[in-house]
Amino acid sequence: MPIIVAQSVGKTYKSGKLQVPALRNVSFSVEPGEFVAVVGPSGSGKSTLFYILGGLTAATSGSVLIDGTDFARLSDAERTKMRRAKIGFVFQRFNLLPTLSAMGNIEIAHDIANLGRDKKIELDKPLLEHLSGLLGISGRLDHRPNELSGGEQQRVAIARALITRPSIVLADEPTGNLDTKNSDAVLNMLRTSSRELHQTVLMITHNPEAAQVADRILTMRDGEITGIAAGRGIAATV
Numbered sequence: 001m002p003i004i005v006a007q008s009v010g011k012t013y014k015s016g017k018l019q020v021p022a023l024r025n026v027s028f029s030v031e032p033g034e035f036v037a038v039v040g041p042s043g044s045g046k047s048t049l050f051y052i053l054g055g056l057t058a059a060t061s062g063s064v065l066i067d068g069t070d071f072a073r074l075s076d077a078e079r080t081k082m083r084r085a086k087i088g089f090v091f092q093r094f095n096l097l098p099t100l101s102a103m104g105n106i107e108i109a110h111d112i113a114n115l116g117r118d119k120k121i122e123l124d125k126p127l128l129e130h131l132s133g134l135l136g137i138s139g140r141l142d143h144r145p146n147e148l149s150g151g152e153q154q155r156v157a158i159a160r161a162l163i164t165r166p167s168i169v170l171a172d173e174p175t176g177n178l179d180t181k182n183s184d185a186v187l188n189m190l191r192t193s194s195r196e197l198h199q200t201v202l203m204i205t206h207n208p209e210a211a212q213v214a215d216r217i218l219t220m221r222d223g224e225i226t227g228i229a230a231g232r233g234i235a236a237t238v
C-alpha cells in the first residue's frame with residue numbers, strides 16, 4: 001500500500017481579493033521506502049505541496065492520505081501527533097535552535113516525537129552514533145549552531161530528522177545553501193535513509209542533478225505535475 005497518496009489536490013491562496021492558484025489537480029502516490037524528488041521552476045507549487053503533505057497547510061480541494069489516514073479528517077491535535085510520530089522535516093535554512101548544542105537539537109527532536117507517541121521510547125543511541133558517523137558530525141555534537149559551518153548545520157538537521165525513525169522524511173531544498181561536497185553528503189544520507197533505513201523520502205529541489213539521486217522525479221509547472229521520470233537512484237559523487 002502506498003504511504004503517501006495525493007488525490008486531485010488543489011490549493012488556492014487568498015491574498016486580499018486576489019485568489020492565487022498554487023496547486024491544481026495534483027495526484028500521485030509514493031511507495032514505502034521510495035525516494036522521490038520534486039523539481040520545477042520557482043512558483044510552480046513545490047513548497048505548497050511540501051506543506052500540505054506535512055500537514056502544515058490544508059489543501060483547498062482533494063485529499064492527502066498519509067499511511068492510509070486522511071489529514072483533513074483529523075483534529076488539529078491528532079494531526080500534530082501524527083506529524084510528530086511519522087514525519088521528519090529538513091528545511092533549506094536548517095532551523096536549528098541557536099541556544100542548544102547539536103546534540104541538544106537532536107535530543108529535543110526525539111522528545112517532541114515522543115509527544116506524538118502513545119508508547120514513549122528511549123533515544124536510540126546506536127542509531128545516533130551510526131547517523132553521526134555517516135554524516136561526519138561525531139566530533140561536532142557539543143557545538144552550538146553558530147559554531148558550525150552551514151554544511152555541518154544541515155548535517156545536524158538531517159540527524160535530527162532521522163533520529164526519530166520517521167516513516168516519511170520531507171526535505172525542502174535541503175542542499176539549497178550548500179557547496180557541492182556538503183550537498184553530496186546530504187543527498188547520500190537521504191538516499192541511505194531510503195535504501196538502508198527504509199524510510200520514504202520526498203525531496204524538493206531546484207537542482208536537476210540533485211534530483212537524480214532519487215528513484216523517481218516528479219516535475220511541476222504552474223501548480224501541476226507535468227512529468228514523472230525515473231531518477232538514476234545512484235550516489236552523488238563528492
Ligand SMILES: Nc1ncnc2c1ncn2[C@@H]1O[C@H](COP(=O)(O)OP(=O)(O)OP(=O)(O)O)[C@@H](O)[C@H]1O
Nearest residue numbers: 013015020021022041042043044045046047048049
Ligand atoms: N502564503 C501565500 N499567499 C499567497 N500566495 C502564495 C503563498 N504561498 C505561495 N503563494 C503562491 O503560490 C504559488 C506557488 O508557490 P510555492 O512557494 O509553492 O512555489 P515553489 O515552487 O515552492 O517556489 P520556490 O521554488 O520559489 O520556492 C506562487 O505563485 C506563490 O506566489
